[in-house]
Amino acid sequence: MSTKPPAGRRYTIKGVVFEAESLAPGLHVTATPIGHLADISLRAVNALAAADEILCEDTRVTGKLLHRYGITTRLVPYHDHNAAKLRPRILAALADGKALVLVSDAGTPLISDPGFKLARAVIAEGLSLHVIPGASAxxxxxxxxxxxxxxxxxxxxxxxxxxxxxxxxxxxxxxxxxxxxxxxxxxxxxxxxxxxxxxxxxxxxxxxxxxxxxxxxxxxxxxxxxxxxxxxxxxxxxxxxxxxxxxxAAPPAAEDIDKALLDASTHLPAGQAAAEIAHRFGLAKRDLYARLLALKDKTAQ
Structure with a gap:
């Protein structure tokens, strides 16, 4: 009898084959490397190998990661263009007891990617949501x-x-x-x-x-x-x-304030120029208005 783990349930690290531990039912939001393929946790590698399916943005990108670790789990594209159509099927699979992994092209899913809506839907349906943390840009x-x-x-x-x-x-x-x-x-x-x-x-x-x-x-x-x-x-x-x-932030230099006031006053009335520079530097408009008038008087002399 062969002791070789079944296809889709094993992974390889530096030539050593490991049998993946079973994955609990539910959606496993899993962080993947942001660049260096070695920046992935052992728990994440195991999840990728043990999952029934992997939901990913781009199968080519995630495929490179799976190839690195000898994983053959089926990849399912999940991105902005098909997310709304695919979510009901995903929720049905989770309700049926499947263990699915959600990854982004790089880093932690749900950050600037379509996984957020899926996670919300999983919670709303009372299904299991898990997180496998890791790399984050x-x-x-x-x-x-x-x-x-x-x-x-x-x-x-x-x-x-x-x-x-x-x-x-x-x-x-x-x-x-x-x-x-x-x-x-x-x-x-x-x-x-x-x-x-x-x-x-x-x-x-x-x-x-x-x-x-x-x-x-x-x-x-x-x-x-x-x-x-x-x-x-x-x-x-x-x-x-x-x-x-x-x-x-360092406090603005006096010469920088004076220059900004004079520059603004070339195209704005004194009151508006003082208000604009006060907002820019976080200073009091009344003080800057008086300062601008003094600068103009000095320049006129």
Whole structure:
């Protein structure tokens, strides 16, 4: 009698074949590597091998991970385009006692992917929901940033349009936490310029290609990092952007305030110019109005 585990219920690590332990019925939300394929837990590998099916964003991406660990479990595409149609079938399979694993292309599912609605539906139906934690780009970026990690807020992708992006940054300006965003390499410079303008004085960390061969972390004032990236011929890879909390911002220099007031007054009445700069630097409008009048008097002499 063969002792070889049945197909679909085994996995291989460094040439050693292991028989997967059984998986409890329910949906297992499972974290996968964000780049380096070795960044996966033994529990996650076991779940992938033991599952009845694996729900994934892209079968090609998840297929590479399964190949690395000799896993042959059936892959079922689950993404924005088919999620609504597929959810009833998934819920029926769970109600029938199946053990299904949900993964994203990279990192922890439910963060910026369609798995959130499925998890909510599973809870609403009173079915079992499990989590197998692991890699997460926001947490990896926060660790590399060197910025305060005691309180942080993940805000997803920054908006593509500048007006919407600036409105979001304004809304988050007073949040007393380190901010974490996903951003495209095509928009990172523009986003850093907006951060430098609206979140004055805050340091940032631009982390790129986390855990991969060309991993990089650029740290410093937003305007300086924007200049470094703008000087490059091309910016490639997945980017996670970390922004220091308000308390980390250095107080604005007097000369910077004066310059901003005079620049604003070239196209705005004194009262509106003072209000705009007061909002930008978090200062009192009355004080800046008096300061602007004094600057104008000094310039006129």
């Amino acid at each position: 926001p947490l990896a970026a926060l660790t590399l940033s060197g910025l305060p990690s005691d309180r942080f807020m993940f805000a997803g992708f920054l908006p593509e349009k500048q007006g919407e992006r600036r409105r979001l940054l304004e809304a988050l300006k007073a949040v007393p936490s380190t901010l974490i965003f996903f951003e495209s390499p095509h928009r990172i410079v523009a986003s850093l310029c907006d951060i430098a303008d609206l979140l004055v004085g805050r340091d940032v960390a631009v982390t790129r290609e986390l855990t991969k061969l060309h991993e990089e972390a650029l740290r410093g004032p937003a305007a300086e990092i924007a200049a470094v990236l703008e000087a490059r011929e091309a910016i490639k890879g997945e980017i996670t952007l970390v922004v220091a909390p308000p308390g980390e």
